Amino acid sequence: MPQYWISFRSLTHAQRAARFLEKSGITATVTRLPQGVSPKGCGYALIVRQRIHEALRLLGEARIPSGMVFEKTERGDFREVKL
Amino acid sequence: MIYLDSAATSLLKPSAVGYAMTEALRTMASPGRGGHAPAMFAAETVYRCRELAAELFHMDRPDHVVFTMNATHALNLAIASLARKGKRVVISGFEHNAVTRPLYALGCSVTPAGRQLFDQDDTIRAFQKELAGADFAVCTVVSNVFGYVLPVREISALCRKAGVPLILDASQAAGILDLDFDALGVEYMAMPGHKGLLGPQGTGILLCKEYADPLLFGGSGSASRLQTMPEDLPERLEAGTQNVCGIAGLMAGIDTVLSQTPASILRHEQTLLRLAIEELRDADCELFTNEGEQQVGVLSLRSHSIDCETLANRLSEHQICVRSGLHCAPLAHESAGTLETGTLRLSFSPYLREGELLDACGVLRRMLSAASS
Numbered sequence: 405m406p407q408y409w410i411s412f413r414s415l416t417h418a419q420r421a422a423r424f425l426e427k428s429g430i431t432a433t434v435t436r437l438p439q440g441v442s443p444k445g446c447g448y449a450l451i452v453r454q455r456i457h458e459a460l461r462l463l464g465e466a467r468i469p470s471g472m473v474f475e476k477t478e479r480g481d482f483r484e485v486k487l
Numbered sequence: 488m489i490y491l492d493s494a495a496t497s498l499l500k501p502s503a504v505g506y507a508m509t510e511a512l513r514t515m516a517s518p519g520r521g522g523h524a525p526a527m528f529a530a531e532t533v534y535r536c537r538e539l540a541a542e543l544f545h546m547d548r549p550d551h552v553v554f555t556m557n558a559t560h561a562l563n564l565a566i567a568s569l570a571r572k573g574k575r576v577v578i579s580g581f582e583h584n585a586v587t588r589p590l591y592a593l594g595c596s597v598t599p600a601g602r603q604l605f606d607q608d609d610t611i612r613a614f615q616k617e618l619a620g621a622d623f624a625v626c627t628v629v630s631n632v633f634g635y636v637l638p639v640r641e642i643s644a645l646c647r648k649a650g651v652p653l654i655l656d657a658s659q660a661a662g663i664l665d666l667d668f669d670a671l672g673v674e675y676m677a678m679p680g681h682k683g684l685l686g687p688q689g690t691g692i693l694l695c696k697e698y699a700d701p702l703l704f705g706g707s708g709s710a711s712r713l714q715t716m717p718e719d720l721p722e723r724l725e726a727g728t729q730n731v732c733g734i735a736g737l738m739a740g741i742d743t744v745l746s747q748t749p750a751s752i753l754r755h756e757q758t759l760l761r762l763a764i765e766e767l768r769d770a771d772c773e774l775f776t777n778e779g780e781q782q783v784g785v786l787s788l789r790s791h792s793i794d795c796e797t798l799a800n801r802l803s804e805h806q807i808c809v810r811s812g813l814h815c816a817p818l819a820h821e822s823a824g825t826l827e828t829g830t831l832r833l834s835f836s837p838y839l840r841e842g843e844l845l846d847a848c849g850v851l852r853r854m855l856s857a858a859s860s
Contacts, residue, residue, distance in 0.1 A: 443712075
């Protein structure tokens with residue numbers, strides 16, 4: 405199953421987004437973003453394994469600001485994806 | 488001991504507060520300073536506290552709940568975000584030094600509006616008159632000296648109409664009055680964690696409508712390459728390691744307030760207030776009350792024959808804890824005509840029992856009588 409990482413500018417934004425998605429039945433885990441994919445250093449992400457398109461749509465509708473979306477490959481690399 | 492100084496600090500806390508703080512001390516690290524379990528556990532606790540505060544104040548944005556050291560810190564943040572030298576600021580006649588001193592330090596021109604104690608109409612009329620041309624306004628929700636509940640709904644409506652940003656000081660109201668931050672439409676609302684919210688000392692909250700400027704600069708746990716503070720709330724205003732133990736305790740305190748509801752806490756305090764008024768009505772002192780109307784569980788009085796500090800000391804010898812003096816609010820005393828004498832203040836909490844208050848009033852009455860004879 406693909407693993408998507410939605411990046412956020414702050415821990416609190418990631419937490420707010422996680423709560424919001426949980427209420428919609430989408431499991432999302434808050435985690436730190438690897439330095440290599442965190443342009444400003446020390447970013448946060450939500451790991452979403454299901455309904456990624458719906459998750460992004462819901463966050464957009466709720467005006468919860470999110471950043472780039474990455475897919476974590478089986479080798480552990482991060483690849484930006486446009487969804 | 489009978490504790491009647493909850494307007495300074497609510498000494499009697501729910502047991503859950505101490506438990507939450509101990510748990511935090513044992514199990515939690517710093518939010519945003521690691522992805523390991525203790526850091527994430529701390530982050531979850533801090534966010535949960537934001538959510539509970541947002542729920543209590545009917546606020547849509549938990550991320551706009553900012554943790555501070557106390558209400559003074561929160562007020563300084565709010566005031567510094569709006570104030571510049573020469574700005575004209577309208578304040579109520581019952582503000583605390585936590586409002587007036589920052590305004591003075593920043594060189595603002597301050598206009599007090601509404602000096603009549605327990606006269607909401609006077610307060611409204613005064614704000615209406617003074618708001619034209621003002622840069623912003625600050626108003627306490629409840630006077631810390633007299634328990635006077637100011638008409639903040641009407642004042643916030645006047646401010647919105649005049650396009651004047653409003654800061655509310657909810658230090659004596661948070662946890663006791665039902666305050667709807669979004670409906671009030673104010674710019675900021677500041678409060679301590681250690682009074683009506685039943686949390687520990689060293690905690691405070693600033694609710695922000697939109698934006699605020701930081702007073703402290705430093706680590707925020709995010710966007711670390713930038714040498715400016717993050718734009719986003721709450722991180723923008725929360726530089727440095729947070730008081731996680733305090734916030735955990737505050738979370739438990741707010742949870743208790745939500746369970747008990749501010750309405751029932753207010754009912755209890757007003758029952759106590761009316762009881763104290765009845766017990767002291769014929770005592771040899773001047774009571775500052777509106778017969779319990781537009782007043783929370785705070786009652787000021789002064790003796791005709793004994794200084795309030797001496798009286799407080801004598802009560803303390805009987806294990807009765809009250810506050811005396813100017814209560815860091817000389818403007819409020821000036822408005823009420825008590826600046827030269829100060830007052831003795833009794834203030835109540837959800838955990839004070841009627842029997843305790845009756846005992847304390849009995850001792851106080853006898854002291855007042857002895858002093859006058």
